[in-house]
Amino acid sequence: xxxxxxxxxxxxxxxxxxxxxxxxxxxxxxxxxxxxxxxxxxxxxxxxxxxxxxxxxxxxxxxxxxxxxxxxxxxxxxxxxxxxxxxxxxxxxxxxxxxxxxxxxxxxxxxxxxxxxxxxxxxxxxxxxxxxxxxxxxxxxxxxxxxxxxxxxxxxxxxxxxxxxxxxxxxxxxxxxxxxxxxxxxxxxxxxxxxxxxxxxxxxxxxxxxxxxxxxxxxxxxxxxxxxxxxxxxxxxxxxxxxxxxxxxxxxxxxxxxxxxxxxxxxxxxxxxxxxxxxxxxxxxxxxxxxxxxxxxxxxxxxxxxxxxxxxxxxxxxxxxxxxxxxxxxxxxxxxxxxxxxxxxxxxxxxxxxxxxx
Amino acid sequence: xxxxxxxxxxxxxxxxxxxxxxxxxxxxxxxxxxxxxxxxxxxxxxxxxxxxxxxxxxxxxxxxxxxxxxxxxxxxxxxxxxxxxxxxxxxxxxxxxxxxxxxxxxxxxxxxxxxxxxxxxxxxxxxxxxxxxxxxxxxxxxxxxxxxxxxxxxxxxxxxxxxxxxxxxxxxxxxxxxxxxxxxxxxxxxxxxxxxxxxxxxxxxxxxxxxxxxxxxxxxxxxxxxxxxxxxxxxxxxxxxxxxxxxxxxxxxxxxxxxxxxxxxxxxxxxxxxxxxxxxxxxxxxxxxxxxxxxxxxxxxxxxxxxxxxxxxxxxxxxxxxxxxxxxxxxxxxxxxxxxxxxxxxxxxxxxxxxxxxxxxxxxxxxx
Numbered sequence: 001x002x003x004x005x006x007x008x009x010x011x012x013x014x015x016x017x018x019x020x021x022x023x024x025x026x027x028x029x030x031x032x033x034x035x036x037x038x039x040x041x042x043x044x045x046x047x048x049x050x051x052x053x054x055x056x057x058x059x060x061x062x063x064x065x066x067x068x069x070x071x072x073x074x075x076x077x078x079x080x081x082x083x084x085x086x087x088x089x090x091x092x093x094x095x096x097x098x099x100x101x102x103x104x105x106x107x108x109x110x111x112x113x114x115x116x117x118x119x120x121x122x123x124x125x126x127x128x129x130x131x132x133x134x135x136x137x138x139x140x141x142x143x144x145x146x147x148x149x150x151x152x153x154x155x156x157x158x159x160x161x162x163x164x165x166x167x168x169x170x171x172x173x174x175x176x177x178x179x180x181x182x183x184x185x186x187x188x189x190x191x192x193x194x195x196x197x198x199x200x201x202x203x204x205x206x207x208x209x210x211x212x213x214x215x216x217x218x219x220x221x222x223x224x225x226x227x228x229x230x231x232x233x234x235x236x237x238x239x240x241x242x243x244x245x246x247x248x249x250x251x252x253x254x255x256x257x258x259x260x261x262x263x264x265x266x267x268x269x270x271x272x273x274x275x276x277x278x279x280x281x282x283x284x285x286x287x288x289x290x291x292x293x294x295x296x297x298x299x300x301x302x303x304x305x306x307x308x309x310x311x312x313x314x315x316x317x318x319x320x321x322x323x324x325x326x327x328x329x330x331x332x333x334x335x336x337x338x339x340x341x342x343x344x345x346x347x348x349x350x351x352x353x354x355x356x357x358x
Numbered sequence: 359x360x361x362x363x364x365x366x367x368x369x370x371x372x373x374x375x376x377x378x379x380x381x382x383x384x385x386x387x388x389x390x391x392x393x394x395x396x397x398x399x400x401x402x403x404x405x406x407x408x409x410x411x412x413x414x415x416x417x418x419x420x421x422x423x424x425x426x427x428x429x430x431x432x433x434x435x436x437x438x439x440x441x442x443x444x445x446x447x448x449x450x451x452x453x454x455x456x457x458x459x460x461x462x463x464x465x466x467x468x469x470x471x472x473x474x475x476x477x478x479x480x481x482x483x484x485x486x487x488x489x490x491x492x493x494x495x496x497x498x499x500x501x502x503x504x505x506x507x508x509x510x511x512x513x514x515x516x517x518x519x520x521x522x523x524x525x526x527x528x529x530x531x532x533x534x535x536x537x538x539x540x541x542x543x544x545x546x547x548x549x550x551x552x553x554x555x556x557x558x559x560x561x562x563x564x565x566x567x568x569x570x571x572x573x574x575x576x577x578x579x580x581x582x583x584x585x586x587x588x589x590x591x592x593x594x595x596x597x598x599x600x601x602x603x604x605x606x607x608x609x610x611x612x613x614x615x616x617x618x619x620x621x622x623x624x625x626x627x628x629x630x631x632x633x634x635x636x637x638x639x640x641x642x643x644x645x646x647x648x649x650x651x652x653x654x655x656x657x658x659x660x661x662x663x664x665x666x667x668x669x670x671x672x673x674x675x676x677x678x679x680x681x682x683x684x685x686x687x688x689x690x691x692x693x694x695x696x697x698x699x700x701x702x703x704x705x706x707x708x709x710x711x712x713x714x715x716x717x718x719x720x721x722x723x724x725x726x
Binding site for chain 2: 092094
């Protein structure tokens with residue numbers, strides 16, 4: 001994954017952080033207290049967090065808004081095509097979501113948020129986030145980026161809000177005065193939900209309105225661009241759509257880079273039909289779980305010895321962070337698919353493949 | 359012990375299996391309802407407490423360092439004591455129970471939180487969350503029962519050392535933070551060879567490290583920073599720690615060792631269902647009545663019954679469910695043990711004094 005190296009702000013704050021983390025200092029003044037004090041002095045001040053102020057909110061389509069952000073000095077910069085993870089607190093709960101950067105300026109960046117039906121974070125951002133507010137984000141991440149040496153032919157392919165990283169890639173290509181054969185294909189329902197329609201007046205762009213022109217499949221692309229499989233491609237859109245295109249793509253040496261939206265989680269109500277793999281990342285152990293008993297029991301049956309206490313959901317000694325996947329809380333029946341959530345192994349059952357920090 | 363007097367209450371063991379299951383289901387539903395309503399207000403409450411605690415510590419230390427005269431010294435001690443009590447009771451105890459883990463805020467994470475007391479948080483998470491909350495009031499299992507030091511029930515075998523119990527009790531109260539801190543060392547078990555040496559040494563190392571950090575802060579660094587006012591600051595810090603010790607001792611002892619708190623035997627608790635477990639928590643705990651700030655100062659351990667039923671529910675919610683728990687107890691004829699601080703603490707002291715002498719089990723504990 002491409003991440004930029006630390007900048008001056010981090011070189012300055014790192015020794016302070018290290019000092020504050022020293023046991024003797026930590027016992028006197030906690031880092032959380034220092035961070036809280038800095039924050040109350042100025043919302044952008046932090047010893048390590050990237051924070052950004054919303055400069056401007058732009059309505060892109062009926063259900064899509066862009067936010068122009070100005071990050072603090074901890075921001076290391078980004079390459080076109082990368083994303084940031086926004087960290088928010090909604091109704092007392094910390095959540096984070098990844099959003100591709102749709103424009104990267106000298107001192108600003110832009111994210112573009114399309115409301116998802118039932119999506120807690122996208123709706124919260126769309127409705128609540130206003131100019132002047134300060135949000136917390138991660139450094140830029142992701143390897144959906146352009147190579148240093150650009151190939152002579154290129155295809156940028158996107159669908160729906162998948163245009164957001166493609167928009168940044170196109171901007172970067174124009175900024176680098178790319179003289180090769182560039183084609184940009186974007187698919188949306190119709191003109192009204194074509195994000196960036198006004199700012200994207202690029203001669204290389206072809207827009208496909210699927211409501212009028214039908215579903216956009218590999219055949220559509222073949223008819224439009226017979227050499228599509230030979231072009232190094234950057235594609236972003238729904239996972240199923242990308243997989244269908246890739247399956248239809250003849251094997252060629254031209255690279256096929258994708259950025260996909262997270263797949264919708266499975267929500268079975270019964271024990272799982274087939275076993276899923278659970279990966280304990282710290283102990284580097286993997287085991288198969290059938291989901292009919294708790295993760296703790298299944299891990300122990302597989303010969304692992306996770307830290308635990310009461311085994312009945314009281315003491316939290318077995319609590320660890322679930323990095324990805326879905327678990328069901330056996331006490332409440334709740335499903336949890338959020339990344340980076342604290343779960344208790346003794347009362348959670350696997351509902352999908354899992355990455356757990358244990 | 360207390361069963362000699364006829365009481366209008368039924369012993370939990372005389373309830374039918376259906377009633378026990380029903381109580382379990384009702385309490386589960388109560389928990390579910392509150393846990394689903396958690397939100398911004400709960401986090402805001404905890405953050406307000408943390409801000410108050412920090413402000414109180416800063417103010418208290420400033421008064422001790424820069425104040426002139428005995429009044430400012432007293433005010434400084436009061437503020438520092440308040441901050442330590444808030445930190446230990448309302449913030450530390452509750453956060454380390456995992457009551458705020460649902461927020462995902464690393465500053466409120468039960469596994470990473472540390473508090474301003476000589477007890478290392480890792481040891482406490484074991485001795486308190488695992489042992490005490492799972493095995494509440496089970497003789498031989500719950501090591502909080504008399505803190506392996508005091509005899510508070512006739513079921514505990516009497517030894518001559520129990521004659522010195524009133525003195526031991528006083529020392530425990532004065533140095534309560536070290537009592538809590540050394541609790542997980544299980545010195546007794548180690549001396550009898552029941553605890554492996556490496557396990558003990560690891561705990562001993564953690565204990566020493568935490569006590570060292572606390573001493574460094576309160577008795578070395580801050581007095582040294584005060585230069586010529588060092589004695590004033592040292593004495594202030596000492597008194598603040600002492601007052602905090604007395605307060606926490608009092609509240610915690612009133613939680614389980616009051617007159618009517620039931621003590622269980624290991625064999626009573628085999629094949630326990632969730633309903634039985636709830637009943638044991640109710641019978642083994644006792645509440646204190648008081649106002650909002652009293653509850654906050656006790657870290658809502660004044661709602662010990664609700665806390666033991668739902669240890670991972672944000673504690674400031676206990677106030678709102680307490681009437682329902684009390685009504686449930688009344689419906690089934692169970693004792694809901696509550697009273698004022700003075701009455702409950704007198705009951706505890708009497709219990710400690712009574713069992714100084716070799717008392718006998720007056721009535722056999724009813725069989726299940």
